Amino acid sequence: xxxxxxxxxxxHPADGVAPRxxxxxxxxxxxxxxxxxxxxxxxxxxxGADLVAEWRTAEPAWQELLVRSxxxxxxxxxxxxxxxxxxxxxxxxGREVTRAGDPPRLKISxxxxxxxxxxxxxxxxxxxxxxxxxxxxxTYRFDSAELRDPLRDVVLTAGWTWxxxxxxxx
Numbered sequence: 001x002x003x004x005x006x007x008x009x010x011x012h013p014a015d016g017v018a019p020r021x022x023x024x025x026x027x028x029x030x031x032x033x034x035x036x037x038x039x040x041x042x043x044x045x046x047x048g049a050d051l052v053a054e055w056r057t058a059e060p061a062w063q064e065l066l067v068r069s070x071x072x073x074x075x076x077x078x079x080x081x082x083x084x085x086x087x088x089x090x091x092x093x094g095r096e097v098t099r100a101g102d103p104p105r106l107k108i109s110x111x112x113x114x115x116x117x118x119x120x121x122x123x124x125x126x127x128x129x130x131x132x133x134x135x136x137x138x139t140y141r142f143d144s145a146e147l148r149d150p151l152r153d154v155v156l157t158a159g160w161t162w163x164x165x166x167x168x169x170x
Contacts, residue, residue, distance in 0.1 A: 009092065009116030009164030011152055019086040019159035026051065026081060028154045039147045049078035049091075049170055053151055075117075075144045077151060080170045087161035091170050092116050092148070115166040118144055 005011070013019075029051055033041035044052035054076040078091045094117050120143045129135040152162045 005164075007116075008166050009090070009148075009162075011156055011162040013156045013159045013161065017157070017159040022081050022083045025088070025155065025158045025160055028158060029053075029079070029151060032150050032154065041151075044078055047078055050081050051079045053077040053079070053147060055147070075147060077148065078170055079151070081160075082163075085161070086159065087163045088155045089163045089165050089170055090151075091165045094144075116148075116164055120144070 030041050033039065033053070039053055039055050041051060041053045044050055055074050074095050076093045076095075078093065080089045082089055092115060120141070122138060122141050124136045125139045126134055126136055155162045
């Protein structure tokens, strides 16, 4: 069973952690979506979920940074809180992102993936260091784990299971 958990991205809380009420879990997840982070967590009723977490690709304030970071994939997590089992069922979806227009804006393309995936977009600047040698400095980094890990950690800390869904309904 643990092999299947690894394939789906499922994680279980530590032994002895008492499950918190569903509203506390929901509130804690929504609380992660602060204005200073590059993702938003919102109500997902329109998309067949309780909550949706995704990169802020549509917001002009974040688009410039996301374009400069050369982001190639947009990640979205649709979550359903299953109160009876104390688990959050999660569908991780990825879409390819292209740049369009002048000035360039992010545009979601048609390529779609479903299931746990690790996407990292990095941008480096090459400069001469104090010693005169060339040095690469990471200037931008977007990692799908920066979105997944805080979500999963909140769920596990609350004593709930983070259940990855690959096939079937959320």
